[in-house]
Amino acid sequence: MIIYGNSEPRRLVSEMIKKKREPHSIMIHGEKGLGKKTLARWIAAALLCERQTGEPCGICRTCRMIADGAHPDVMVAKANSNGNYIVDDSIRPIVAEAPVAPNEARMKVYIIPDLDLSVNTVIQVQNILLKVIEEPPEHTAIILTARSKEIFLPTIISRVLSLGITSVTEAESMECLQEKYPAVVPALISEAVSAGRGNIGRCVEYLEHSQFFDSVKLARGLCDAMCGGNEYDVLKTLFVADGKKTLLREGLSLFQEILRDSAAFRLGGESEKSVSCAKEGAKTLSRSLSSDQAVRLYDIVSDYIGRIDANCNISLTINSLAGQIYSVTGK
Numbered sequence: 001m002i003i004y005g006n007s008e009p010r011r012l013v014s015e016m017i018k019k020k021r022e023p024h025s026i027m028i029h030g031e032k033g034l035g036k037k038t039l040a041r042w043i044a045a046a047l048l049c050e051r052q053t054g055e056p057c058g059i060c061r062t063c064r065m066i067a068d069g070a071h072p073d074v075m076v077a078k079a080n081s082n083g084n085y086i087v088d089d090s091i092r093p094i095v096a097e098a099p100v101a102p103n104e105a106r107m108k109v110y111i112i113p114d115l116d117l118s119v120n121t122v123i124q125v126q127n128i129l130l131k132v133i134e135e136p137p138e139h140t141a142i143i144l145t146a147r148s149k150e151i152f153l154p155t156i157i158s159r160v161l162s163l164g165i166t167s168v169t170e171a172e173s174m175e176c177l178q179e180k181y182p183a184v185v186p187a188l189i190s191e192a193v194s195a196g197r198g199n200i201g202r203c204v205e206y207l208e209h210s211q212f213f214d215s216v217k218l219a220r221g222l223c224d225a226m227c228g229g230n231e232y233d234v235l236k237t238l239f240v241a242d243g244k245k246t247l248l249r250e251g252l253s254l255f256q257e258i259l260r261d262s263a264a265f266r267l268g269g270e271s272e273k274s275v276s277c278a279k280e281g282a283k284t285l286s287r288s289l290s291s292d293q294a295v296r297l298y299d300i301v302s303d304y305i306g307r308i309d310a311n312c313n314i315s316l317t318i319n320s321l322a323g324q325i326y327s328v329t330g331k
Contacts, residue, residue: 009163013043014054016161022047022107023161024136029149030165033201033212036145037113039165041066044074044109047141062105073108083117091125098132098140109141116146126153133159167198176200181207195277211246216277218251223258223281226329227288235322242315249308256301262286263294293328300324 009028016023026043028036045056045066056063065071077090085091094110102108112129115122133142133156146152149162168176173193177200181189184207195216196202205212218241225233241248254277261274261282266289276282289297304321308314 006166006168009039009165010042010046010055012163013046013161017046017052018054022141024138024141025133025160026141026143026163027149027152027156027160028143028145028163028165029147029152031147031167031199033196033199033205034165034167035201036165037111039163040111040113040143040145041074043143044071044111044141047107047109048073048105071105072103073105075108075110077110077112079114079118082120083114084120085112085115085118085125087121087124087128091128094142095128095132098142099137102139107139107141109143111143111145113145115144116148116151122151123153126156130155130159168200169198173198173200173203177203177207180204194279197275197277211250214247215250215254218247219254219258219276220278220281222251222255223278223285226325227281227284229288229329231322231326234325235319238318238322242318245308245314248314248318249305252301252305252308256298256305258282258285259294259298259301262289263291263298266291266294289329296328297325300328 013023013026023043026040028039030036042056045058045063046054048062048066048071049056050060050062051057056066058064058067062071066074069076075094077085077094079085079090091112094112098110112125115125118125129142129144130153132140136142144152144156144160149157149164170193173196174189177184177189177192178186188207192203192206195206196204196212202212206216218237221237221240222234225237238248241251257276258278258281261276261279262285264274265283265286274282286294300321304317304324307317
């Protein structure tokens with residue numbers, strides 16, 4: 001099992017298992033692509049592994065079943081098509097079944113992923129789970145995942161083991177991708193690492209030409225259009241995402257990272273601290289934007305991401321954003 005994020009959460013859980021202090025309520029948080037759900041499965045395997053070394057062996061019957069998603073004592077809650085958990089279908093059964101003994105392992109594990117996407121029921125879900133999280137049965141563990149710790153209630157945060165996943169180095173990204181894609185030429189691996197930086201999940205999405213690939217293309221195209229100083233090119237680049245809310249939102253979020261890098265380069269920042277998918281583009285942009293302009297544009301883009309989240313008309317949002325960008329740059 002390839003783990004995408006930093007190793008500290010695994011080390012901590014492993015030490016707890018070795019000391020017979022298994023965590024029963026766990027919260028995993030970190031940005032998309034860092035492997036929160038993968039870590040949740042790793043923890044489930046570590047808890048249930050027949051060898052009980054603190055880490056999954058990957059060889060025993062239990063580890064193999066978990067890897068195949070077929071172990072009867074590892075349950076993953078399902079949200080509806082909008083990402084919301086229907087509490088009577090997915091959450092209340094967990095509370096009702098938690099006291100019941102495992103089918104065959106020494107423990108059973110419930111994984112409730114992407115809780116932050118359950119916008120309509122996120123508070124209700126946590127309130128329903130609170131009793132089980134406060135007083136979990138000895139044979140039960142519950143693992144929650146979300147992109148941000150901020151969505152959790154204080155009563156939940158105070159009662160769980162909080163594991164934050166952070167990005168890895170580009171060298172570690174390169175090593176992981178070479179292991180995962182041995183047939184892919186190094187140049188493409190390097191291109192993916194440049195796009196995803198230390199977020200290996202993003203790198204994988206880039207190589208597989210999924211949503212993230214298109215979002216990177218949009219962000220880089222917007223950077224190039226701004227470097228060219230033509231409002232029409234900015235508008236034309238943005239209209240690639242017309243009618244595609246998710247693409248536009250992610251592309252603008254990536255463009256914000258380019259603006260952040262641009263401001264840093266303008267102020268003499270070191271290239272090693274670059275966070276965006278277009279380091280060279282950010283350098284070029286820094287020569288035509290002042291740091292103040294970059295910050296103002298960053299704030300404008302934040303505002304328009306909020307408009308997208310509020311379901312404003314995408315075509316009108318794109319037109320308005322292009323005008324706002326032009327008003328700041330004066331080009």
